Amino acid sequence: MDPETISWGVRLSKERSGAWYVPDGIVVRAGNPVPADPAAICAGVPDLAVEILSGDRETAAGRAEQERDLREKRRASAARGVPDSWIVDPLTRRVAWPARDPRTGTYEDRWEGPLAEVPAPWAAQPS
Secondary structure: HHHHHHOOOEEOOOOOOOOOOOEEEEEOOOOOOOOOOOOOOOOOOOEEEEEOOOOOOOOOOHHHHHHHHHHHHHHHHHHHHOOOOEEEEEEEEEEEEEEEOOOOOOOOEEEEEHHHHHHOOOOOOOO
C-alpha cells in the first residue's frame, strides 16, 4: 500500500451521540465519493480505519486506553459503515483486521498476523 494514501489524525464528523471520532489513520480510495482532506473533517465513510493501540499494558489507565481502542473505536467505525479496520499493536508488530458484515453492521474478525504481511482490504481476500 502506498503510504501517501493514508491520512493521519483526520477527524470524522460527529456521531449521532455528539461524540467526535478520530481514528489514528484513514484510507479513502480514489473511487470513494467523499475524498479525504487531511486538513478537514471527513463527513464521508473512509474505506479503511487504522487504530494503533496506545497505552501501557502495565497500568490500569493504559489498559483502559487500549480497551477504548479495541471496543469503542471498533464500534464507532462499524456504526459509521467503515468496511474495514486495522488494529495495529506496535509492541508485537501484529495487525488484527476486523471487517464489517453488511448484514449485521458489526465487525467480524477476518485476519490477524504480522504487520509485514497484512494485505490491503481491496486486494485478494486472505484465507
